[in-house]
Amino acid sequence: MTRPSATAFAGRPVMTVALIVGAVLTALSGRYGYHRDELYFMVAGRHLSWGYVDQPPLTPFIARVSTAVFGDTVMGLRVLSTLSTVATIVVVALIAREFGSERRGQILAAVCAAVSGFVLGVGHLVSTATYDLLAWMLIGLFAVKLLRTGDGRWWLALGLTAGIALENKYLVVLPIGALLISLLIIGPRGVLRSWWLVVGVAVAGLIALPNVLWQFQHDWPQLTVANGISEDDGAENRIMFVPLQLLQLSPFLVPIWVAGFLRIWRQLPWARSVALAYPVLCVVVLVTGGKSYYALPLLLVLVAAGCEPALRWVDRHRTQGVVGLVLTAATSAVFTLPVLPASAADFVIPVNKEQGEQIGWPAFTASVASAWRQIPSPERATLLTGNYGEAGALVRYGPAHGLPTPYSPHMSFWDWSRPPDTNTGPVLLVEIERNPGFESHFRDCNQVGTVDSIVSNDEDGTALVVCSGPAEPWSTVWPKVRQFY
Known part of the structure; x- marks a missing residue:
């Protein structure tokens, strides 16, 4: 040949x-x-x-x-x-x-x-x-x-x-x-x-x-x-x-x-x-x-x-x-x-949704910060996001707004840290869309805000929900809320 x-x-x-x-x-x-x-x-x-x-x-x-x-x-x-x-x-x-x-x-x-x-x-x-x-x-x-x-x-x-x-x-x-x-x-x-x-x-x-x-x-x-x-x-x-x-x-x-x-x-x-x-x-x-x-x-x-x-x-x-x-x-x-x-x-x-996923994270963080400020006793409160992108954005931009380190049950964020059981106070849930199954692990959940993005990305319309606390200690809740995808 x-x-x-x-x-x-x-x-x-x-x-x-x-x-x-x-x-x-x-x-x-x-x-x-x-x-x-x-x-x-x-x-x-x-x-x-x-x-x-x-x-x-x-x-x-x-x-x-x-x-x-x-x-x-x-x-x-x-x-x-x-x-x-x-x-x-x-x-x-x-x-x-x-x-x-x-x-x-x-x-x-x-x-x-x-x-x-x-x-x-x-x-x-x-x-x-x-x-x-x-x-x-x-x-x-x-x-x-x-x-x-x-x-x-x-x-x-x-x-x-x-x-x-x-x-x-x-x-x-x-x-x-x-x-x-x-x-x-x-x-x-x-x-x-x-x-x-x-x-x-x-x-x-x-x-x-x-x-x-x-x-x-x-x-x-x-x-x-x-x-x-x-x-x-x-x-x-x-x-x-x-x-x-x-x-x-x-x-x-x-x-x-x-x-x-x-x-x-x-x-x-x-x-x-x-x-x-x-x-x-x-x-x-x-x-x-x-x-x-x-x-x-x-x-x-x-x-x-x-x-x-x-x-x-x-x-x-x-x-x-x-x-x-x-x-x-x-x-x-x-x-x-x-x-x-x-x-x-x-x-x-x-055609290419990845374009939208690069837009609006500082404004997203500002919206979360506005909801966080509505919590009366933030010292034992918990900031919990539904996915790794939201958690990553709050890690990057949150400190400038006085936000605490966020937690997330998504992918490897679940492994890196979980809320301590001493966090018995309110929980701010950041959810792309409200999920009754997810919210069932928390008490008295009410939506206090919505993220409005300038483009139609996944974060547009994200619900900001405040719950009075976890339904069980975080060590019990954490294995139940883990998300692999």
Whole structure:
């Protein structure tokens, strides 16, 4: 089977594209505010551990490092995410190079990654998906190198990357599993008959072991979280899977990744398992009810493969090609980056709700503080929030309003602290919507306020409810109110 040699890398123009994106992300990083998940990661970073209820430790650790080095601000928090996105764009171009793309093809691959909605969206925020995307691209690069060269030593690079990625998010097993299944189906199976594969698996397992042990010692809470998410959202995820595969990367890039799949299948038989890995992964995600973005990174690998044939079309239709890329960049920016005024974000929230989750946390905290001041005897009172985003916001902004440290039964907040039994006084409940089952653990609950957000996000309409006290001692109530999702 003939395998091409790698072409020269177009380093300077590719880095120029990546750095332009880095500059844009930096300029916009502080425009709205923290995302609810970022507020959670910042608190988790103060409770460093080998694991958390809902995730491995890497992203909270990165959040702590970024704020310590670059400043405890929204912009400081996001510096390492921006650098990760810059690296992701470069790796996509390197993947195109492995598929035999010349200079222009590599540049186009970098541009396509740079203007895609998914890359910009996760690059703007600190999220597990941000660093997961870079890991997936590196795995794609090393997998293509393995198949192109037949050199089993690339299994070691795959194992090292997978091990680090497993300390960020368990989803990294999906592309590797899909690739292994594809290799078993269509080959080349020779790369599986290598001791380097065993070494790679051992390295990945060794790096991931601390978090695996933490999960084992805590009865695998992340499986509980995953099962709950699948039960709650599985049907919707399956219905929306195909439309979101077309929309989230960008509709304008669909012809390119389709061309990439066809190019690999027809012209690069040594890499067919890479192409087959995408539909295999889609089947797995659909069966398990996972989120649509779980499969999106492999589309970037197909985009990288499709840039060479796309150039032939662009050469014949240059104006249309330029217009298409400009429209891709514009629509991706509007729907994933904070380019609109915060008051106009309702325009994009129906498509990308994450925009709304960055708006209004200081005002939210002010509303909670107003309700707290209505409590006559706050010395033994308790501030209890329904989810980790609200708790994180009150940790960040509450001290300026004289608020006490909040408690929350949600995710790892439940583990970090619970109210002492001496807190027998009133309880201020912060609830996205009133929940009689939740309120049954408290006495005489009455709503005293509502959070009014300037946009239609999850916090808009949040109920502020004061109860006269817990129905039982907090040590008894706490296990009963725990929330895993």
